[in-house]
Amino acid sequence: MFLAAACSPKTRPVATRPQQAQPAVPAAKAIEKPVNKPPVKITAPAAQQKVSAIAMLLPFNLDNLNVGGKYSKADMQKANMAVEYYQGFKLALDSLTANGYNYRLQLFDAKDKPAEARNLALNPKVRNSDLIVGPIFPDGIKAFGTGVTANKNPMVSPLSPSSPAAFRNPSLITVIPPLDYHARRSAQYVYERLKAKKVFVLKSGFSEDNKYITPFKQQLDSLSKLKTKIIPFTVVRGDLAALLPQLSKTEPNVFLLPSTNQAFLQVTLRSLDTLIKSYPVILIGHPSWEKLAFLKADLLQRLKTVITSSDHVNYKSGSMIAFIKTYRKAYHLEPSEFAIKGFDEGLYFGQLLAEDETGAMKPEQHDFEGLHNKFHFVKKPATGWVNTHVYMLKYVNFELKAIE
Incomplete structure (x- = not known):
């Protein structure tokens, strides 16, 4: 039932105030501002503020819930990953609403099928979004890109480390370093x-x-x-x-x-x-x-x-402990690596969307330190933006420690 509700194409507005969880923004460092640029001040009532529309395309594979359908182990793993990522992303947006920002988050079932990705690329609700998150897997990213040649809105590849050179999409934002x-x-x-x-x-x-x-x-x-x-x-x-x-x-x-x-x-x-x-x-x-x-x-x-x-989570840090407590309170579950990535990416892109006044996000101008990685994007005209930051890890006391 949760999956069916979460994936409905119906517009689902995010609350403009945090619901139950404490604002989780302190769990990651804020996006860096350009030098001498003052922070954006929100003074108007929330109802009059800009509403950022986000379309999220994840492999829930809801057809398996039909009569006679059945989830395979692989499909269930993909659906769980999708739910966990969504929960982390939405928790970040809920946190940002405490700053007066507003979002409309719409979920679509990409079904991990290239044909479905092509269909979603033509969906007006997706095309008219300010930001598209997904599909997750390379075949879906490639199929979706062939249907949005006229769409200049940014498209996030949230979990795949595949090289953006394989997709040739100038609007693509690759978060996981190839x-x-x-x-x-x-x-x-x-x-x-x-x-x-x-x-x-x-x-x-x-x-x-x-x-x-x-x-x-x-x-x-x-x-x-x-x-x-x-x-x-x-x-x-x-x-x-x-x-x-x-x-x-x-x-x-x-x-x-x-x-x-x-x-x-x-x-x-x-x-x-x-x-x-x-x-x-x-x-x-x-x-x-x-x-x-x-x-x-x-x-x-x-x-x-x-x-x-590209992942180094310090579970003993104060910010991570605060995030885990907030996530548990909101979902009564332990956060997975996908939930952590969803939170970092929701916080980063949610703030970029809310504070953008030009209609063109510029990730290359905003570095960010999250819970699982830092974001340092470079832009190439033919392949979009790619996060280039990776950690250097060394085995110390029989476990990996970050050295750079």
């Missing part, structure tokens, strides 16, 4: 912090590795002006013997291991663990390693492993 920005950030760390003279790139032989290796090499070559040597090496059954003559016993040997293949990683990491008995090692890993359960924290710590991440 993989190439992780690779570039790692290259910057290797050059600026490690000051490495050479980097050993351990390849699995699968072409998937190149999605990380190529932008890493481009960035490192650019920063070092080709002075940092990149040594590619395809590892076969964990054998690193051919590299030994090139290794230093006095200075750290920097290795890049861009694979996520379980069998390859387990064999190669064991070989590196043997290597550190005679050679100092620093290992640069893939951002997906954070969620790979088969990787052991003690081994990665011995290898002085560093990875990048």
Whole structure:
């Protein structure tokens, strides 16, 4: 029943005052203002204020609620993700109404089907919104974009790290940094912090590795002006013997291991663990390693492993504790990672919409520090805006800690 009500195309105004929860805005740092620009002052009655219209396209898959229908495990996971994201986003909007802002949030079931995404792209209620949030998955984003070539309103890709180059939509805002920005950030760390003279790139032989290796090499070559040597090496059954003559016993040997293949990683990491008995090692890993359960924290710590991440939630921080309390009070549930992202994005885009006086949002002019990540957007004419901020994490005391 909650899903059916939440996803109705009917306009559902957000209350202009916080309902039960305390205003949750302090749970994240406010959007930075341009230098010397005073904060916007709201003095007129709420009823006379601008109402920002937001269309949210999420994969609730409500057809599975029909007689004879049934949710598969995958569909249920997608629906749960959609509900959790919506709840976080709406909590942020409810918080912002305490500042006198007004919103009209409309939910649509994108059903995780490209055909449905194309249909929604032609829906007047969607096209006339000030902001479109979703679809979530790449196929839906691509299908939706083909139907809105004349629509200049901003469209948020809220959860997908897919490269915006695949969509060619100048109105797209990609919130989750794509993989190439992780690779570039790692290259910057290797050059600026490690000051490495050479980097050993351990390849699995699968072409998937190149999605990380190529932008890493481009960035490192650019920063070092080709002075940092990149040594590619395809590892076969964990054998690193051919590299030994090139290794230093006095200075750290920097290795890049861009694979996520379980069998390859387990064999190669064991070989590196043997290597550190005679050679100092620093290992640069893939951002997906954070969620790979088969990787052991003690081994990665011995290898002085560093990875990048677009998510780093400090559950002990005061702002996070305040958010959790507010979320529990509103929904009687624990917030998931999708609820946290929904809150951060609702707070950021809700404030941008409310304070925009030009009719054209400019995310590239407003940085933001949320609960799960910082937002620093850059704009490219053909592919829209993309958040470029990623954290550098290192294994300390058998857990990942932010170092930059």
